[in-house]
Amino acid sequence: MHGGTFGIATPRVPLTPALSPGGEGDMPLVKSLPAHPDRKKGAAMTADILFQVLVSGLLIGLIYALVAVGLTLIFGVMDIVNFAHGEFLMLGMYASFWAFALFAIDPIVALPLTALLLFAVGVIVYQTVIRRILKAPMLSQIFATFGLMILLRGLAQFFWKPDHRLIPHSLVSGNVAFGPVQFGLPQFVAALGAVGVTGALWMFLHRTRLGTALEATAIDREAATLMGIDGQKMFALAWGIGAACAGLAGGLIATFFPIFPEVGSNFILIAFVVVVLGGFGSVTGAFLAGIIVGLIEVLGGFLVGPEYKTAIVLSLLLIVLLVRPRGLLGKA
Amino acid sequence: MNTAPLLAVDGLGKAFDGLVANRDISFVVHHGEIIGLIGPNGAGKTTLFNCLAGFHTPTTGRIAFEGHDITGSTPESAAALGIARTFQIVRVFQSMTALENVMVGAMLRNKRVSEARERAEDELAFVGLSHRADTPASDLTVSEQKRLEVARALATEPKLILLDEVMAGLNPTEVREASALVHRIHQRGIASIIVEHVMEGIMPIAHRMLVLDYGAKIADGTPAEIAENPAVIAAYLGE
Amino acid sequence: MTTGTNVSRKMAGTAALLALAAVLPLAVTEPSQQNFLILILMGAQMGVAWNIVGGYAGQVSLGHAVFYGIGAYTSTMLLLTLGLTPWIGALAGGLVAAAFALAMGWPCFRLKGHYFAMATIAVAEIMQILVTNSDALEGAVGLYLPMDQSGWGVLIFLSKLPYYYVILGLLVLTVLVSWAIERSHIGYYFRAIKDEPEAARALGVSLTRYKLIALTVSAFLTAMGGSFYAQKEMFIDPGSVFAGTISIKIALIAILGGVGRLTGPVLGAVILITIEEYSRTLFGSTGSGTDMIIYAAMIILVAVFSPSGVLGLLGDLRRHLPGAKPAEVETSAKEIRP
Numbered sequence: 001m002h003g004g005t006f007g008i009a010t011p012r013v014p015l016t017p018a019l020s021p022g023g024e025g026d027m028p029l030v031k032s033l034p035a036h037p038d039r040k041k042g043a044a045m046t047a048d049i050l051f052q053v054l055v056s057g058l059l060i061g062l063i064y065a066l067v068a069v070g071l072t073l074i075f076g077v078m079d080i081v082n083f084a085h086g087e088f089l090m091l092g093m094y095a096s097f098w099a100f101a102l103f104a105i106d107p108i109v110a111l112p113l114t115a116l117l118l119f120a121v122g123v124i125v126y127q128t129v130i131r132r133i134l135k136a137p138m139l140s141q142i143f144a145t146f147g148l149m150i151l152l153r154g155l156a157q158f159f160w161k162p163d164h165r166l167i168p169h170s171l172v173s174g175n176v177a178f179g180p181v182q183f184g185l186p187q188f189v190a191a192l193g194a195v196g197v198t199g200a201l202w203m204f205l206h207r208t209r210l211g212t213a214l215e216a217t218a219i220d221r222e223a224a225t226l227m228g229i230d231g232q233k234m235f236a237l238a239w240g241i242g243a244a245c246a247g248l249a250g251g252l253i254a255t256f257f258p259i260f261p262e263v264g265s266n267f268i269l270i271a272f273v274v275v276v277l278g279g280f281g282s283v284t285g286a287f288l289a290g291i292i293v294g295l296i297e298v299l300g301g302f303l304v305g306p307e308y309k310t311a312i313v314l315s316l317l318l319i320v321l322l323v324r325p326r327g328l329l330g331k332a
Numbered sequence: 333m334n335t336a337p338l339l340a341v342d343g344l345g346k347a348f349d350g351l352v353a354n355r356d357i358s359f360v361v362h363h364g365e366i367i368g369l370i371g372p373n374g375a376g377k378t379t380l381f382n383c384l385a386g387f388h389t390p391t392t393g394r395i396a397f398e399g400h401d402i403t404g405s406t407p408e409s410a411a412a413l414g415i416a417r418t419f420q421i422v423r424v425f426q427s428m429t430a431l432e433n434v435m436v437g438a439m440l441r442n443k444r445v446s447e448a449r450e451r452a453e454d455e456l457a458f459v460g461l462s463h464r465a466d467t468p469a470s471d472l473t474v475s476e477q478k479r480l481e482v483a484r485a486l487a488t489e490p491k492l493i494l495l496d497e498v499m500a501g502l503n504p505t506e507v508r509e510a511s512a513l514v515h516r517i518h519q520r521g522i523a524s525i526i527v528e529h530v531m532e533g534i535m536p537i538a539h540r541m542l543v544l545d546y547g548a549k550i551a552d553g554t555p556a557e558i559a560e561n562p563a564v565i566a567a568y569l570g571e
Numbered sequence: 572m573t574t575g576t577n578v579s580r581k582m583a584g585t586a587a588l589l590a591l592a593a594v595l596p597l598a599v600t601e602p603s604q605q606n607f608l609i610l611i612l613m614g615a616q617m618g619v620a621w622n623i624v625g626g627y628a629g630q631v632s633l634g635h636a637v638f639y640g641i642g643a644y645t646s647t648m649l650l651l652t653l654g655l656t657p658w659i660g661a662l663a664g665g666l667v668a669a670a671f672a673l674a675m676g677w678p679c680f681r682l683k684g685h686y687f688a689m690a691t692i693a694v695a696e697i698m699q700i701l702v703t704n705s706d707a708l709e710g711a712v713g714l715y716l717p718m719d720q721s722g723w724g725v726l727i728f729l730s731k732l733p734y735y736y737v738i739l740g741l742l743v744l745t746v747l748v749s750w751a752i753e754r755s756h757i758g759y760y761f762r763a764i765k766d767e768p769e770a771a772r773a774l775g776v777s778l779t780r781y782k783l784i785a786l787t788v789s790a791f792l793t794a795m796g797g798s799f800y801a802q803k804e805m806f807i808d809p810g811s812v813f814a815g816t817i818s819i820k821i822a823l824i825a826i827l828g829g830v831g832r833l834t835g836p837v838l839g840a841v842i843l844i845t846i847e848e849y850s851r852t853l854f855g856s857t858g859s860g861t862d863m864i865i866y867a868a869m870i871i872l873v874a875v876f877s878p879s880g881v882l883g884l885l886g887d888l889r890r891h892l893p894g895a896k897p898a899e900v901e902t903s904a905k906e907i908r909p
Contacts, residue, residue: 138631143870143871144871147868147869148867149867150863157860158861265815272689272693276686307700314697321689322679322681407773408776408777411772419773425767425771428762428763432762439774440775
């Protein structure tokens with residue numbers, strides 16, 4: 001009974017990357033951040049430390065946003081929560097790892113390939129499984145993506161072993177300092193990449209015909225169908241783009257985050273929070289909510305203790321679900 | 333027989349995000365009366381039903397049932413008080429047999445399964461579905477499912493039943509049967525409000541007709557009066 | 572409809588199965604094999620308990636570990652601090668879990684479908700974090716049961732056999748509760764809520780009240796399973812009783828076998844535990860992932876082709892076999908509906 005065969009989280013694996021100040025994780029987002037000495041006594045924070053905390057929250061928040069936009073897109077388009085979304089991120093990380101290990105392609109360079117690969121994975125998943133459960137009872141829908149989650153984890157474990165892997169010596173490494181504020185270059189580049197990808201997705205959804213059709217389907221499926229938009233095509237596209245976004249997030253963080261089969265569980269719950277907070281189906285909402293969640297996580301971890309930061313973020317999920325189910329930024 | 337009205341609706345209004353679905357509707361229903369509720373599509377008939385059955389909270393106005401204010405009550409307490417309903421788009425319990433569907437209704441008054449079953453058998457016979465008792469509800473035809481919903485609603489022992497388009501899509505023979513069924517419900521002393529587009533089904537049996545247009549009541553009278561009411565004719569011609 | 576002969580045949584079948592379960596460990600004397608049987612019974616008990624809320628009432632909880640953990644920790648803490656016998660400790664654990672279920676269900680049942688499932692995951696994860704960081708509960712270190720005592724009073728045994736009969740008894744209790752619910756008006760209301768919540772309300776069914784009944788009863792029984800786990804393993808920590816793994820496993824057992832029916836989770840436990848144990852022995856350590864691949868594939872197949880689980884698949888098969896009795900055909904046609 002015991003053991004993390006396929007767990008959402010096991011105590012040996014931190015649920016979220018230990019990115020906050022004082023976190024005990026091996027690959028902190030913000031390196032060599034001074035732990036606040038008087039945290040437990042509730043002493044006032046200095047401006048420098050507050051700024052440092054906010055910056056690290058912003059950096060991780062942008063990654064969360066990128067993971068969540070795919071999830072929210074899929075949910076908006078077809079009302080299905082993809083429990084396997086974290087596994088798309090995991091596949092993106094492994095794609096980067098193998099590109100690096102076998103062909104010495106740097107994760108940053110491999111990003112377009114990662115995106116293409118994961119787009120294909122998303123479309124295949126849609127065509128083989130999701131397409132068949134569109135009209136199934138909600139229970140079957142939950143079970144199907146939940147089964148996918150376990151299947152992908154199992155396959156990763158079978159083929160690539162449960163070991164934690166790292167990509168050493170990426171193009172991006174080392175620290176950057178802006179005055180008193182320090183952060184890792186990989187983290188900075190990942191956040192920058194996340195902004196770029198989310199921005200590109202936003203442009204696609206608002207500036208292209210296909211994207212507008214997809215956005216319209218996400219906002220009001222029935223109206224979109226009445227307008228003659230091909231639902232099936234939009235659904236497949238949503239899964240492709242959703243998976244590609246998660247994969248890109250994986251590729252971006254592969255430069256500094258350990259890679260293992262269950263890594264997706266570290267992100268899926270956070271992505272849920274972001275999607276709920278941002279309003280289901282809203283890409284802009286997810287982007288802003290991602291930043292908010294990142295800030296709350298890091299700030300909460302700093303004020304209450306890093307061991308509680310996930311609990312704080314999940315409490316936020318519960319509060320939003322109960323008080324304002326359409327999300328803080330969602331439309332009525 | 334009680335002379336106070338069974339249902340008294342006073343100035344009822346309902347708006348959704350500023351969109352007005354019902355405005356200032358007032359009427360009374362007496363014990364055992366058959367009321368036809370008609371109006372063009374989008375006139376607010378189903379919204380009115382939802383307000384009466386507790387599914388919507390009215391924005392303005394009051395609803396009194398047997399003298400008690402029930403404005404904004406929940407569907408379950410409305411059912412407990414004696415207001416039953418059917419749905420425009422049928423909502424039978426798919427995983428249950430026809431009999432089990434009706435048993436769920438009967439359990440409102442009697443939680444004992446064996447007694448609920450007897451009661452349900454009676455109601456299935458009343459709507460003429462005895463021969464389908466053990467058929468999964470999902471295997472029934474739409475017209476049978478509509479009758480099943482009526483039996484299910486009757487099993488809750490209501491004083492008022494709200495029937496939402498039970499005659500839609502039926503052939504002339506079935507419409508006559510449905511009219512006869514409504515009449516037999518009346519004979520049991522149960523009042524009914526019937527939303528219907530099938531005029532030949534409703535006009536001969538209704539004691540009174542209410543006509544809605546753009547969310548407001550535009551006429552209230554006997555079927556004969558309604559048929560000659562200029563406002564009603566205009567509303568229907570203008571559709 | 573169930574006919575009289577059908578009922579008596581079912582009862583005869585149940586009695587035969589019980590008799591077989593009672594004598595089975597006399598034939599299977601190897602401790603590791605007895606342990607395997609115990610694991611199956613534990614899995615079945617979890618699944619049957621989950622099925623009450625997830626299957627009958629259709630409210631998918633992916634956070635049932637929270638109840639399992641509460642049960643394990645309550646009985647263990649009562650034993651360690653007050654020396655209270657686990658017989659009472661398990662009941663206390665059940666009550667605490669039931670109270671927790673009420674407190675959690677009240678707000679969470681305003682959420683539907685996917686949202687409810689997400690909320691249950693969140694609650695369970697928060698609880699795991701809180702317990703992991705609780706000094707009073709020894710945090711991540713975990714709790715050891717006293718090694719120097721044994722016997723029926725403290726419910727600690729040196730051999731496997733007594734554990735087998737205890738969990739068999741708990742499974743029978745859980746099945747009986749489930750069966751009683753299924754046959755009463757509550758069972759009908761659960762199915763009505765699952766099929767058409769709005770129509771159920773129109774018939775006077777209070778959704779909140781009956782969903783709470785489902786969750787509370789399910790939580791109580793799940794917690795008792797957790798107490799048993801603590802007694803059998805003699806060690807608990809947040810990772811072994813509060814983890815997401817446990818929540819997933821509890822749901823999986825019921826889903827695999829077939830939700831909404833009494834025998835589904837029992838079948839699911841046999842399948843899942845067998846796959847788990849045999850893939851372990853065949854492929855070595857738990858790390859290979861083959862067990863996950865096999866049952867993930869099964870869940871997806873079940874979700875896509877037969878929402879009512881392996882039991883539903885069997886029903887389909889039986890319907891298509893020549894020579895099936897008409898009466899049976901009708902029963903299975905009814906039962907395979909989700």
